[in-house]
Amino acid sequence: MDVREKIDILKREKRAIILAHYYTSPEVQQVADFVGDSLALSEKAAVADADIILFAGVRFMAETAKVLSPSKKVLLPVVEAGCSLADSCDAAELARVKAENPDHLVVSYVNTSVEVKALTDICCTSSNALKIVESLPKDQKILFVPDRNLGSYINRCTGRDMKLWDGACLVHEEFSAEKIRALKALHPEAVVLVHPECKAEVVALADYAGSTAGILAYCARPEVQEVIVVTESGILYEMESRYPDKKFYLVEPEKGCERCVSCKDMKLVTLDNIYQTLLNESPEVVIDEEVRTAAEGSIRRMLGIMV
Ligand code: 13P
Ligand code: SF4
Numbered sequence: 001m002d003v004r005e006k007i008d009i010l011k012r013e014k015r016a017i018i019l020a021h022y023y024t025s026p027e028v029q030q031v032a033d034f035v036g037d038s039l040a041l042s043e044k045a046a047v048a049d050a051d052i053i054l055f056a057g058v059r060f061m062a063e064t065a066k067v068l069s070p071s072k073k074v075l076l077p078v079v080e081a082g083c084s085l086a087d088s089c090d091a092a093e094l095a096r097v098k099a100e101n102p103d104h105l106v107v108s109y110v111n112t113s114v115e116v117k118a119l120t121d122i123c124c125t126s127s128n129a130l131k132i133v134e135s136l137p138k139d140q141k142i143l144f145v146p147d148r149n150l151g152s153y154i155n156r157c158t159g160r161d162m163k164l165w166d167g168a169c170l171v172h173e174e175f176s177a178e179k180i181r182a183l184k185a186l187h188p189e190a191v192v193l194v195h196p197e198c199k200a201e202v203v204a205l206a207d208y209a210g211s212t213a214g215i216l217a218y219c220a221r222p223e224v225q226e227v228i229v230v231t232e233s234g235i236l237y238e239m240e241s242r243y244p245d246k247k248f249y250l251v252e253p254e255k256g257c258e259r260c261v262s263c264k265d266m267k268l269v270t271l272d273n274i275y276q277t278l279l280n281e282s283p284e285v286v287i288d289e290e291v292r293t294a295a296e297g298s299i300r301r302m303l304g305i306m307v
Helices: 003-014 026-031 038-047 059-068 091-100 114-118 129-134 148-158 177-186 212-219 235-242 271-280 289-306
Strands: 016-021 034-036 052-056 073-075 104-109 122-124 141-145 191-194 226-230 247-250
Touching: 003 016, 003 026, 003 271, 016 026, 016 038, 016 059, 026 235, 026 271, 034 038, 038 052, 038 059, 038 289, 052 059, 052 271, 059 073, 059 114, 059 289, 091 104, 091 114, 091 141, 104 129, 114 289, 122 129, 122 289, 129 148, 141 148, 177 226, 191 212, 212 235, 226 235, 235 247
Parallel strands: 016 034, 016 052, 052 073, 104 122, 104 141, 191 226, 226 247
Antiparallel strands: none
């Protein structure tokens, strides 16, 4: 029996659902019950009618699912599937900076550990970051954690002066303005769609900057026929499935750069480890209850502002 059929049988037997991010490999997205950006995935996790959620993605996403659905078993096929951006903010260090800046609200991108979320006032994703920050009083001092690129993008768009944590995604930081200009010279009709985790000089070249879901939605515009894709390559599967007649160009990775264009952590999830994880109901995401409840407030406040 094919591994996809075996996964299907286990899903039915165990009342399990698979949530996958757009950056996972095509075969993983194909067995998922829902594929989305990090905001849609957290919304889905909050209302999922299932006993088990298998998260095909990275650890912070699975932790968010567990925080929102504590009575469900949340499985993460590869415990080592982390995120360079989440790793750039350590909770003990954040606690120290918070103590030094007691008048600042902490706004955290969801790409953070559950311990960092527990120290956060309100979370955001790249889909709703502008809306969340705009919802706060104009004179409110804000510490934005951990992505300096998304933070400076928000500062530029809103005219705020948020204090920025010095973190970044190693995948998105590698996109170079030079390579994008060269691709644009080859395809002058193509629009440039950029994830705001990229550097400011790259975001400056964008016709649109936004989350993975925002980028996909932009591709639906009838006038958009060619796209230069400036985010992780896994999104290409959904783009080409939704818009088979349009042309998509990926930016070439830098020579010798292992993390460029492809997020190695997202690619750790495979059909085989999904099957084994469902079969054994392990590895399971376990979070200390005090940390979970502290983190829950910051995520629910974000979801509350979004409805
Ligand atoms: P989205 O919120 O756009 O899905 O992005 C998540 C992510 O990890 C980007 O690198
Ligand atoms: Fe984290 Fe970057 Fe991978 Fe997104 S692409 S999961 S921010 S390392």
